Amino acid sequence: MDTGDGSGSNAAMLTNLFRLDGTPKVHQQEEAMPSMSPGDDVTNILFRGEQWYQPRKKIKKVTFRNVSIQNMDLFQLTFTECTFEDCLFNGSRFREVEFHKCRFVNTSMWKAKFEQCYLDPRTIRLDRRYRVEAANVPVTMYQALLSNYSNERQDAFYADADIQFRRWKRYQLDWDIRSGKVDRMPGEWAKLKSLIYDVLAGYGYKPVRLFGFTIFFFLAISLLNHLLIGADLVVNGTRPAAPSIVDSIFYSFSVLTVLGFSTVVPDSPFAKMLTVFEALAAIGWLSIFTSVLVKRFLR
CATH class of the missing domain: 1.10.287.70 (Helix Hairpins)
Structure with missing residues (x-):
């Protein structure tokens, strides 16, 4: 299974992992939405408001790049064969949202919430830079996804997400050791145990x-x-x-x-x-x- 760390990905990353690059266009909730027909690119847009798009909307084969949909409510949406690159969904709430055959490349979902959602965790790719600068971002994302998968009984997704969650917890230990939150010896020992368990048994999911x-x-x-x-x-x-x-x-x-x-x-x-x-x-x-x-x- 892929480690989910974005190895081999050619996508450019945001200069700041919590802010869009350049000067994106600001889109207010009351304004007409940009075109999202198959083949369209939605780029350099910062969406503002409480809710993103109308319910029961289906979006297919659209590429979202350098787009911010933060702290918003996404409700009853279906994305099919869409790509999300360098996008920000920090603090957003996904309710009854489905992602089918989509790709997430260096997309931040820090403190996002998921309820009754369908999202294959294997479609998420994060660059190694996250390990050094923001391992807590995928930790909170996978933690929220695990809750969703458990409630929805999506056992295969739960196993994949749990493996990624434990790996990113291991990566986060590096930051905790450097910042002094965890003593070096206990931290290194915890990392070693996690690595051995991962290699030998995939955290218990690879008998x-x-x-x-x-x-x-x-x-x-x-x-x-x-x-x-x-x-x-x-x-x-x-x-x-x-x-x-x-x-x-x-x-x-x-x-x-x-x-x-x-x-x-x-x-x-x-x-x-x-x-x-x-x-x-x-x-x-x-x-x-x-x-x-x-x-x-x-x-």
Whole structure:
């Protein structure tokens, strides 16, 4: 899945992430709306008022660029195949608004609210600059989207948005550390835990990925055991003339899955102590794996 940080995007960003570039035209609520027919570009406009556009309006294949629709109420609108670049929706309220096959590029929705909305979080792209200057913007946006997805039972969107929310919380820790809000050591440790959880299991939403890492780690431990204690394994009551990689794999998976030794057992003090350590570590790992399965399939 894309990280949602805008990597590879060619869109220019606003000079100030909370203000439009240049001197945009100011549009008052009582004025006639600009043309929004398919193929039109709506650019360099600052909309002012309490409500944006009339209800039940459908807008298709329109590009909005350097447009501000802040602190306004958007009600019963449907956007289809529209693009929003360098736009500001800060503080706005979206009610019964649908975005189908739309794209959001470096569009700020800081403290926006969403009620009964349809918006695929995978269509949102934010430049890496947000990580440095305004990670709190996507944090509040994804937090509001999560509430909407939960209420609307849009489970797939909820999972994607939750992953992005947790990633941006991790990025925000950099700012909190630099500003002194969080001590460096606890902050760096929290970032590391978040990164590991993201890479290994997609914050609990990628159990297949975690299963793949589990098999890889178990095989790696099997190889390590073969090198360290392969000659100290007793098979069916006798010590083989030469260590067998198959026996080492069988032994290691028996220990790591907490199934018991079966016909292969350790026969040296070092091998026994290593076995105890691996078994204890495996209990913790399998507990994490089980919790991920529960979170993904029984939520």
